[in-house]
Amino acid sequence: MNINLIPVASAAGTEAMSGATAVVFDVLRASSTIVTALSSGYRMVYPVVNVEEAVQIARERGFCLAGERGGQKIPGFPMGNSPLEFSTGPVAGADILVLTTSNGTAAIRKASTAEKVLIGSIINARAVARTAISEGRDIALICAGSDGLYALEDILGAGFVLMEIVATANSVPAMDDQALTALCLARYYQQDPLAGLMEANHGKKLLGLGLKSDLRWCSRLNLYDTVPIFAGNYIKGS
Amino acid sequence: MNINLIPVASAAGTEAMSGATAVVFDVLRASSTIVTALSSGYRMVYPVVNVEEAVQIARERGFCLAGERGGQKIPGFPMGNSPLEFSTGPVAGADILVLTTSNGTAAIRKASTAEKVLIGSIINARAVARTAISEGRDIALICAGSDGLYALEDILGAGFVLMEIVATANSVPAMDDQALTALCLARYYQQDPLAGLMEANHGKKLLGLGLKSDLRWCSRLNLYDTVPIFAGNYIKGS
Numbered sequence: 001m002n003i004n005l006i007p008v009a010s011a012a013g014t015e016a017m018s019g020a021t022a023v024v025f026d027v028l029r030a031s032s033t034i035v036t037a038l039s040s041g042y043r044m045v046y047p048v049v050n051v052e053e054a055v056q057i058a059r060e061r062g063f064c065l066a067g068e069r070g071g072q073k074i075p076g077f078p079m080g081n082s083p084l085e086f087s088t089g090p091v092a093g094a095d096i097l098v099l100t101t102s103n104g105t106a107a108i109r110k111a112s113t114a115e116k117v118l119i120g121s122i123i124n125a126r127a128v129a130r131t132a133i134s135e136g137r138d139i140a141l142i143c144a145g146s147d148g149l150y151a152l153e154d155i156l157g158a159g160f161v162l163m164e165i166v167a168t169a170n171s172v173p174a175m176d177d178q179a180l181t182a183l184c185l186a187r188y189y190q191q192d193p194l195a196g197l198m199e200a201n202h203g204k205k206l207l208g209l210g211l212k213s214d215l216r217w218c219s220r221l222n223l224y225d226t227v228p229i230f231a232g233n234y235i236k237g238s
Numbered sequence: 239m240n241i242n243l244i245p246v247a248s249a250a251g252t253e254a255m256s257g258a259t260a261v262v263f264d265v266l267r268a269s270s271t272i273v274t275a276l277s278s279g280y281r282m283v284y285p286v287v288n289v290e291e292a293v294q295i296a297r298e299r300g301f302c303l304a305g306e307r308g309g310q311k312i313p314g315f316p317m318g319n320s321p322l323e324f325s326t327g328p329v330a331g332a333d334i335l336v337l338t339t340s341n342g343t344a345a346i347r348k349a350s351t352a353e354k355v356l357i358g359s360i361i362n363a364r365a366v367a368r369t370a371i372s373e374g375r376d377i378a379l380i381c382a383g384s385d386g387l388y389a390l391e392d393i394l395g396a397g398f399v400l401m402e403i404v405a406t407a408n409s410v411p412a413m414d415d416q417a418l419t420a421l422c423l424a425r426y427y428q429q430d431p432l433a434g435l436m437e438a439n440h441g442k443k444l445l446g447l448g449l450k451s452d453l454r455w456c457s458r459l460n461l462y463d464t465v466p467i468f469a470g471n472y473i474k475g476s
Contacts, residue, residue, distance in 0.1 A: 152415040181393060185423070199418060
């Protein structure tokens with residue numbers, strides 16, 4: 001088993017994903033929101049890149065519309081991209097989400113050239129690590145990044161999954177230096193994952209928007225056992 | 239003061255270097271070799287990208303020819319790229335080196351669009367940090383990488399310089415998430431920098447070539463106070 005890490009999905013080719021199990025990270029916050037929603041009663045999430053397409057799909061199929069741009073809820077959308085909005089479960093039976101976010105949903109779509117696509121975060125690190133190992137393929141850790149730039153929080157999320165892979169496999173698998181860096185980063189922040197999220201530049205931006213409770217939620221290591229799997233346009237929990 | 243880190247010089251544009259003080263890292267081993275040579279009696283190093291050009295310059299000007307490809311001394315060259323070869327000083331007055339290496343010399347040439355170009359490594363981290371601060375500009379940390387790929391050892395070297403910048407400035411300057419990652423990596427490995435070099439994939443390759451003593455040398459934090467400066471084709475110590 002070989003493990004590679006792609007630090008910024010939008011800047012990467014798809015070679016590293018080919019034949020691999022991909023794990024997509026947008027820790028602040030799309031990944032964490034998807035894991036939370038699927039752990040809290042939502043049946044499926046339909047990730048969409050464009051706002052207009054999201055609005056159209058939600059209208060046509062009666063799905064619940066959720067998303068953000070620039071860290072804030074899109075005007076006219078009933079739901080934003082805070083995991084806390086979804087932790088209490090769906091309202092009035094609207095248990096399928098259409099989600100469009102600045103970085104995460106595009107990264108998920110891009111990863112669809114992989115053999116299997118999982119959604120990873122700090123809050124489901126152990127579960128996603130075990131599923132990725134059990135798939136038996138090479139693993140590509142796909143970090144969404146933030147507006148085309150490297151984002152520490154995504155590398156940190158990948159690092160926590162790597163820590164769990166090392167613990168489960170009881171050895172350090174072959175990995176590239178990007179993945180090795182992520183592993184070190186997670187070990188560095190393992191006593192206080194929230195500190196890592198608060199020091200990251202995108203984390204600081206969300207703090208400036210008053211979203212510290214979101215950061216706190218996204219830092220709760222292994223809160224859930226849900227492993228979201230993206231296939232055929234939909235993300236479902238397992 | 240803003241600090242940015244470019245993880246792989248060959249893959250980067252030059253915008254981040256413009257108007258900045260650049261610090262170039264090829265920890266295994268060109269940076270460490272240059273610092274060692276200039277601390278041991280060599281007067282200057284002339285970095286060259288191509289082997290043929292290096293041979294020609296050495297012949298025309300009577301310089302000492304040094305270099306490697308694939309981690310090994312270039313056939314016909316009197317000197318390779320091990321810092322240990324240069325730690326005992328020049329032989330028979332040949333105190334100007336022409337150096338061509340797989341990654342480092344190209345990264346140095348690329349950085350020449352910056353306002354000032356310093357050569358950084360683990361062995362001169364503190365000195366280079368102080369010089370970079372005293373220059374008063376933004377700082378661009380340029381990592382050479384290994385054959386176009388991200389190399390952990392260069393990020394680690396940049397991280398040690400960042401640790402010294404933080405200690406000297408007595409605060410954490412504004413930096414991008416790549417630089418922040420490097421800082422965490424150095425803090426993670428600060429008790430044992432050699433472990434970082436040995437875990438990096440390029441470090442493992444050099445270990446396979448029997449070069450553990452080189453890794454040990456390159457891991458000796460703040461061994462020298464020399465700050466190599468590249469200007470007008472030559473690198474000189476200060």
